[in-house]
Amino acid sequence: MTLSAQTKQDTLLGQVIINQGLATKEEVEDCVAMQSELAKEQNQRSLADLLVENGYITRSQVERIRPRVEEEGGLQQIPGYQILSKLGAGAMAAVFKARQISLDRIVAIKVLPKRMSENKEFVDRFYKEGKAAAKLNHPNIVGAVDVGEANGFHYFVMEYVEGQTVFDRLDKGQRYSEKEALNIVMQVCRALAHAHKAGFIHRDVKPKNIMITPDGVAKLADMGLARETSDVEAAQAEAGKAYGTPYYISPEQIRGELDVDQRADIYSLGATFYHMVTGQVPFDAPTPSAVMHKHLKEDLVPPDHLNPSLSAGVGEIIEVAMKKKRRQRYQTAEEILTDLERVAAGEPPLMARQHYDLTSLAEIEEGGVPSASHFQTKRNAIPVSAQETMDVDARSFRDRMLDPIVMLLAGALALAFIIIIFLILSHSGR
Ligand SMILES: Nc1ncnc2c1ncn2[C@@H]1O[C@H](COP(=O)(O)OP(=O)(O)OP(=O)(O)O)[C@@H](O)[C@H]1O
Ligand SMILES: [Mg+2]
Numbered sequence: 001m002t003l004s005a006q007t008k009q010d011t012l013l014g015q016v017i018i019n020q021g022l023a024t025k026e027e028v029e030d031c032v033a034m035q036s037e038l039a040k041e042q043n044q045r046s047l048a049d050l051l052v053e054n055g056y057i058t059r060s061q062v063e064r065i066r067p068r069v070e071e072e073g074g075l076q077q078i079p080g081y082q083i084l085s086k087l088g089a090g091a092m093a094a095v096f097k098a099r100q101i102s103l104d105r106i107v108a109i110k111v112l113p114k115r116m117s118e119n120k121e122f123v124d125r126f127y128k129e130g131k132a133a134a135k136l137n138h139p140n141i142v143g144a145v146d147v148g149e150a151n152g153f154h155y156f157v158m159e160y161v162e163g164q165t166v167f168d169r170l171d172k173g174q175r176y177s178e179k180e181a182l183n184i185v186m187q188v189c190r191a192l193a194h195a196h197k198a199g200f201i202h203r204d205v206k207p208k209n210i211m212i213t214p215d216g217v218a219k220l221a222d223m224g225l226a227r228e229t230s231d232v233e234a235a236q237a238e239a240g241k242a243y244g245t246p247y248y249i250s251p252e253q254i255r256g257e258l259d260v261d262q263r264a265d266i267y268s269l270g271a272t273f274y275h276m277v278t279g280q281v282p283f284d285a286p287t288p289s290a291v292m293h294k295h296l297k298e299d300l301v302p303p304d305h306l307n308p309s310l311s312a313g314v315g316e317i318i319e320v321a322m323k324k325k326r327r328q329r330y331q332t333a334e335e336i337l338t339d340l341e342r343v344a345a346g347e348p349p350l351m352a353r354q355h356y357d358l359t360s361l362a363e364i365e366e367g368g369v370p371s372a373s374h375f376q377t378k379r380n381a382i383p384v385s386a387q388e389t390m391d392v393d394a395r396s397f398r399d400r401m402l403d404p405i406v407m408l409l410a411g412a413l414a415l416a417f418i419i420i421i422f423l424i425l426s427h428s429g430r
Helices: 003-019 025-040 047-053 059-075 120-133 166-171 178-197 231-239 262-278 288-297 312-321 333-344 351-365 372-380 386-402 404-429
Strands: 081-089 094-100 105-111 144-150 153-159 210-212 218-220
Touching: 003 025, 003 047, 003 059, 025 047, 047 059, 081 105, 120 144, 120 153, 166 210, 166 262, 178 210, 178 218, 178 262, 178 312, 178 333, 262 312, 262 333, 312 333, 312 351, 333 351
Parallel strands: none
Antiparallel strands: 081 094, 094 105, 105 153, 144 153, 210 218
16 A cells, blocks of 8 residues: 555544544544654554554454445545535445536435455446446436446445435334325336336335435335345345344245246335335344244234224235235236225225235145135225126135035936936837
C-alpha cells in the first residue's frame, strides 16, 4: 500500500472508531500525533497498531470494523457519484444515497462486501442480471440504473425511492388493513408479472423489499440483483440479522432445487401478504432452520384464525399462493392478480377455487385425504358456480364407484342380469 493510501485508510479507520464510540476523538488524535512523530524517525506504524498498543481499543475490535472501513474507502471513490448518506443495510450489503453527477439526480447505490467480489461466478451473474434489469421499465419496480466496480468493490446503482418499506410499519407492530394490503400486493403482482415475462425471477420478495412512496405507489426493490448461489446459504446469512429472510422463502428454495421458477415469487408474495394482514409471519421458530423446516412440513395456520375480520377471499388467496407443492399454487402472477382484483371488487376469487378442486382431486388420486387447510378453505367458501358444483358431483360419483361395497353390489347385479338372460334364452329355446 502506498503512503497516501495508508494515510487515507487510517483517516477512515479513525473516523469509524470515533463514530462507533470505540475510542474518543482525543485518543485517536493522540495516536495520530504519535504516528507522525514516529514517521520522522523512519518508523512507519499503522494507526490501528498504535491504538491497540496504547490500550484504547482491542485487536478484535479493529478486525470487526475493518470491513466497514474498507467499504467506506471503496465508496468514496466511485467515479461519477457523490455519496451523500447511508440509507440502510441488509444482510448482503449497505445502501447509500448518492448524486449521479452526470445527470445531477439522486440515486441509491448498493455496495457489495469484498467477500462477494472474490467469487467470480457470482460477480459474472451480478453484472449479467444487473444489466438486463436496467432494461426493465415498470412503475412498480425500483429501476436498476447501472452496475460497476471501483476500488475492488462492486456496486449496483438504482432509482432512489423516497419512503418506507412495508417492513418498517410491520416492525412497529402495526398490521395493514385488508384494503391497504390488497392495494399493495396487487401492485407488487403487476411488477412480478412484468418481470416474469421478461425472464426474471426475483427470489427474495419480502416486506423489506417493497417500498411505498409518499403517494402510495408500491415499488419492488432489488429486482435484478443477483443472489448468492444457494438460497439456503443466503437465507442463513440473513437470518443472523434481526430480520431474517427465511420467513418468506419458498419450500423449493429451501430444498435447493435448481429449477426455481416464478412460483417461488408467488409463495413469497403470499407469505408477505400473510404477514401484512395478520401482523405475524406465517411460520415462526427460534432458529432459521426450524423456520425453514416449518415451511416444508407444517400446515399453515389459516390467516383468518389470526385476524377474524379478514374476508374469506383473502384467506383463500393466501392459502393457495402458499401451497407447499408449487403445482398446487397459482401458476402465474396474472392468475393471482385476477383473484386479487376480484376480491378487491367484492367478488369471490375464481382461480383459488379451481386450484382447490384440482388439489383435492390430486390428493384423492394420490390416496390421501384433503389437508385440514383445504377444509378450512371450503369452510369459508362462498357458494360456488354451477360448473364447480358439477365438478364436485362428478368427482363424488367417481369416488362412490370405487367404493368396494358398491363394486360388490354392482357385480352381484351384473351376475343376476346374466342369469336372467340365460334363463330367458334357455326357456325360449325349449
Ligand atoms: N432504491 C432505494 N431507495 C431508497 N432506499 C433504499 C433503496 N433500496 C434500499 N433502500 C433502503 O436500504 C435498506 C437496506 O436495503 P437492502 O436491500 O440492503 O436490505 P434488505 O432488503 O433488508 O436485504 P437484502 O440484502 O436481502 O435485500 C432498505 O431497508 C431501505 O430502507
Ligand atoms: Mg433489499
